[in-house]
Amino acid sequence: MNQISWTDAEGQAVSALWRSERGTPPPKRVVLADDSTSADTAYRLACEGTALLWCGDFHNARQLLQALMRRLDKVSPAKGAKAAKAAKDAAKDAAVAPSPTEAFHRHRQAQAQRARVLGALLLPFAADYSIPLRRAPDVRQACIEAWGEGGAVASVASLRDLLGMTGAHEWRKKGVEVPALGAAPHNRIHPYYGVFSPLRGEYLGLVARAPLPKTGQVPYVAFDIGTGTGVLAAVLIRRQIDHVMATDQDPRALACAQDNLTRLGLAAQVSVQNADLFPEGRASLVVCNPPWLPARPSSPIERAVYDEESRMLLGYLNGLAAHLLPKGEGWLILSDLAEHLGLRSRDALLAAIAQAGLQVVGRLDAKPQHPKATDPSDPLHAARMAEVTSLWRLRVLKP
Structure with missing residues (x-):
């Protein structure tokens, strides 16, 4: 201590x-x-x-x-003027911003x-x-x-x-309304402290409308990797999937997910497990919404935003083929903000998908609606304006 x-x-x-x-x-x-x-x-x-x-x-x-x-x-105005002049001189010398x-x-x-x-x-x-x-x-x-x-x-x-x-x-007391879960009042998620809150609804809408893979599995099973609040597991159950196995390693997230699923009356249809990425077995659908930026978190509470060296992203891609049924799909939910910031290229993402023995069979896109996307005072405004959130539909590459 x-x-x-x-x-x-x-x-x-x-x-x-x-x-x-x-x-x-x-x-x-x-x-x-x-x-x-x-x-x-x-x-x-x-x-x-x-x-x-x-x-x-x-x-x-x-x-x-x-x-x-x-x-x-x-x-201060003096410091501001001095900083502006220094920046202007540096840009002039380098000829680039x-x-x-x-x-x-x-x-x-x-x-x-x-x-x-x-x-x-x-x-x-x-x-x-x-x-x-x-x-x-x-x-x-x-x-x-x-x-x-x-x-x-x-x-x-x-x-x-x-x-x-x-x-x-x-x-946590009042909850966050999630339209993808249906009509009020049975559509609220109650985030715990330190668990990523589902305030950005565009990715939830993508999961709610993407076409489900048809594998013939009965009962139809999906995995939710890194469940957090349990919101994606709940959205999948609302889509008439029979059973979801939701995993996480954070004790707060596991407790939060279990609480939310109980509140929504879905606890019997979702198994919340402490696991490093995948549970045992295979599923028709494996969904993952990893942290979107490949950078080192400076604190434990930042782990929902920053994925150092893309460990969770690559772990999900590389393990997906072993956990999918034939004709099953992996849904990767990822913003391209990292691409606009120069932290990861689209070619690198596609190469990681191919190296994992996977192929892209479809993609759904959505523009973010959060306030920072239209805030010109934000230091990363240009990248946020260009940002697109995507649901990548992945299947095992046929030999």
Whole structure:
């Protein structure tokens, strides 16, 4: 267990359990901060790598976090003009603008720096997950959902992590409406903290309308690889597939999928299993929606977005032939955002499909509808504008 240590107001050495959803080690330097700590001081300390353990009013801690966000977002006119001139000179010298790949890596570096600074504002938690600060809300249920029931000792975590957990708690309570599951009110998915939420509906629509392969299998079985919330398994059952075997390795995802399928009345038709990609046996249909960007996740919570060295994608493709019935299909759900960012080429994807002994028998496409796709202030706007999400229909290549 990681421990975080600091010196309290009486000069006594204190330690507590360190919790970090980003998987970062406990900070080496910790100072106490309260309502008298200025935003400028807090920002300077956070940028230097010093964590601030908050001892004041809870609402003032939230205001301080917002002040840190503003300082990260702010660029003074002088600095802005200087940066613009430097960028113009560099572009003139190189005769080319930064590549999409360079823009992506710069964006990730900026995100990492932002996470480090904002993650420096820490909160104390009692053994029962209550927060011993003035005007602190009751966040115990949100903490239980994220950390489990075992709050036997005092701990410390960042305010940013707490806000993420409380936000996820609200999403979990009200759920996300999924039109591909049918009419309300029986079409809601309740995502758990740390499990990818099905807010992007275009890929769900593709699964809802792609033609099912005809194999003659009775009962008709499908596999859902990396089930997450269980939403794709639910969509497949709504399409009258007899049974779905849904796999994942994340304990939160397994619990989330089981809960959602129970809520929807589909638990008897879906087997949720802890497995590395494939369950045993063969199916008429094997569906997989791997992380879309082949980059290294900087935290466990990013694993739903980044697939380092395309491990899940390649694992799915290379194992598919061994788990398909004759005339069965594998459905690969993948955005081409990585192609527009220069992280993976279309030729590389097609080569991986061919090397796995598979052939493409069809493809359905959809344009994303999420807000970032039309936000010109987004650093990756050009790539997002061009993005297409596809459902690739794959079959085993005949010898």
